[in-house]
Amino acid sequence: MKKKEYVVRFGVSMENELLEKFDRLIQQRGYTNRSEAIRDMIREKFVEEAIEKDKVCFGIFSFVYDHNKRELEEKLTDIQHEHFDKIISTTHIHIDRDHCLEVVVMKGRASELKKIADLALSIKGVKHGKIVLTAV
Ligand code: NI
Incomplete structure (x- = not known):
């Protein structure tokens, strides 16, 4: 049986300078919102992990x-x-x-x-x- 997927909201704290840099970076890459950019970065890390573990x-x-x-x-x-x-x-x-x-x-x-x-x-x-x- 497939596990039911639902969206969870959570808060993230970080230095304002880091957040400004992040916003500039994702804007250059064409993202219109932070959530999708963060989701893609997390997915990228999982792909990197799969490669590292030789899957x-x-x-x-x-x-x-x-x-x-x-x-x-x-x-x-x-x-x-x-x-x-x-x-x-x-x-x-x-x-x-x-x-x-x-x-x-x-x-x-x-x-x-x-x-x-x-x-x-x-x-x-x-x-x-x-x-x-x-x-x-
Ligand atoms: Ni040829």
Whole structure:
């Protein structure tokens, strides 16, 4: 049975200078009220905790590589086939005549996903890449 969700109001005390800084920060980020900003920050901390504890999460791994190095394309595909059980989808974009962009969505333990990304990034010809981890 799903636990019933309801909203609880609570008061927070803090120095006025800190609150002013906080208000400026959230305004720059587009928040219109403090509650939603605080909720998002708390959620972000839980995602960080899930990653730290090496829980199952989702990884969005994107990288740019040199299209002209044919053996490179093969190596990158090999890595994905070796870890087929963690790869959900791969999108390939031909940026221009010489460059390709790939976006790989993965699911698995944070450390495993980081290892796959590091492996791909360490190959010569992979120019830029980054993995973003998220969890619910
Ligand atoms: Ni391409």
